[in-house]
Amino acid sequence: MVSLADIKKFFRGHIAINEPMAKYTSMRVGGPSDYYLEPTDKRDLVEIVTYFQKNNFPYLILGRGSNLLVSDDGVRGAAINLEASLSAIRMEGDLVIAEAGVHMATFVDFCIQQGLSGVEMLAGIPGSLGGAVVMNAGAYGGTISDHLVEVEVYRDRQVQVVKKEDAQFAYRQSSFTHDIVLTASFRLPQGNKEELMLRRREFILKRNITQPLTLPNSGSMFRNPAGNHAARLIEQAGLKGKRVGNAQISEKHANFIVNLGGAKASDVLTLVDLTRRTVYQNTGILLELEVKLIGFPNEVKREVA
Ligand SMILES: Cc1cc2nc3c(=O)[nH]c(=O)nc-3n(C[C@H](O)[C@H](O)[C@H](O)COP(=O)(O)OP(=O)(O)OC[C@H]3O[C@@H](n4cnc5c(N)ncnc54)[C@H](O)[C@@H]3O)c2cc1C
Numbered sequence: 001m002v003s004l005a006d007i008k009k010f011f012r013g014h015i016a017i018n019e020p021m022a023k024y025t026s027m028r029v030g031g032p033s034d035y036y037l038e039p040t041d042k043r044d045l046v047e048i049v050t051y052f053q054k055n056n057f058p059y060l061i062l063g064r065g066s067n068l069l070v071s072d073d074g075v076r077g078a079a080i081n082l083e084a085s086l087s088a089i090r091m092e093g094d095l096v097i098a099e100a101g102v103h104m105a106t107f108v109d110f111c112i113q114q115g116l117s118g119v120e121m122l123a124g125i126p127g128s129l130g131g132a133v134v135m136n137a138g139a140y141g142g143t144i145s146d147h148l149v150e151v152e153v154y155r156d157r158q159v160q161v162v163k164k165e166d167a168q169f170a171y172r173q174s175s176f177t178h179d180i181v182l183t184a185s186f187r188l189p190q191g192n193k194e195e196l197m198l199r200r201r202e203f204i205l206k207r208n209i210t211q212p213l214t215l216p217n218s219g220s221m222f223r224n225p226a227g228n229h230a231a232r233l234i235e236q237a238g239l240k241g242k243r244v245g246n247a248q249i250s251e252k253h254a255n256f257i258v259n260l261g262g263a264k265a266s267d268v269l270t271l272v273d274l275t276r277r278t279v280y281q282n283t284g285i286l287l288e289l290e291v292k293l294i295g296f297p298n299e300v301k302r303e304v305a
Contacts, residue, residue, distance in 0.1 A: 109123075125139060
């Protein structure tokens with residue numbers, strides 16, 4: 001077991017104990033994390049993670065928590081938030097270099113201000129750059145990996161650079177699941193700043209019309225099965241508006257589960273389970289979760305993943 005005193009020997013940043021994860025997830029659910037850490041810089045992060053790995057102490061890298069369902073029991077070990085320590089973005093020659101904690105909206109805005117195109121469709125994704133790279137986030141025909149050149153990661157207890165060709169990007173996945181993404185570099189095509197701003201605005205308006213953005217949620221709960229849409233299958237199963245506790249399958253977009261206020265992770269999970277069973281009975285298609293389950297026993301993960 002790693003104690004607070006042990007952590008303090010290796011860590012200079014902010015530490016909180018029993019910090020509610022609901023504060024750090026867009027769904028606003030999730031129990032406490034034993035330790036919650038905000039490293040001061042990359043070195044601080046690398047040192048504490050190396051220490052945790054050597055001691056087999058579990059840790060979770062938090063982006064903006066927009067693709068997570070954290071259990072009501074919370075997270076054993078440490079949740080590490082990179083937002084404060086890895087938040088720089090700069091041009092280096094023709095490359096945009098952004099650190100993992102940069103908010104997607106800031107990244108897109110930076111690129112547009114430089115007159116660079118190819119990421120404006122990602123503007124409304126409410127995650128961090130690091131979370132987007134790990135998830136290979138995408139929207140409206142574009143993905144974060146389209147113009148990516150390379151990623152600096154912490155892997156095998158060292159900082160190393162992975163070229164895009166070696167990152168195995170696919171639909172909402174990459175090879176970075178067990179690494180820590182530190183920085184990503186992009187080479188983007190030139191564009192017209194005014195046009196790009198207009199396009200970004202249109203993409204954001206589209207989201208406002210189609211997604212339940214006034215209520216806490218984790219975006220799409222399920223991956224789209226090949227050649228189909230999870231939302232369509234859920235709607236056809238008659239589940240729109242279905243409620244368990246204070247969690248509800250959105251009336252506006254059936255692939256979103258919204259928190260009506262004070263929902264429990266267990267309510268969300270019950271809805272997930274019901275959705276999968278009903279869609280499977282109706283169509284023979286087994287929906288796969290897109291949202292990551294954190295702090296749940298392996299049996300639960302196996303049942304719904
Ligand atoms: C309203 C709404 C709309 C959304 N729309 C879209 C969309 O259009 N397209 C889309 O693809 N997604 C969408 N999402 C889902 C989500 O925003 C993306 O998956 C996003 O990329 C997750 O980033 P995050 O920083 O919030 O990651 P988190 O949710 O914090 O983490 C996701 C996973 O990545 C890991 N992780 C995070 N940062 C790092 C890092 N630096 N190094 C290693 N691992 C890391 C976490 O441990 C976790 O396993 C939406 C979500 C919401 C709430």
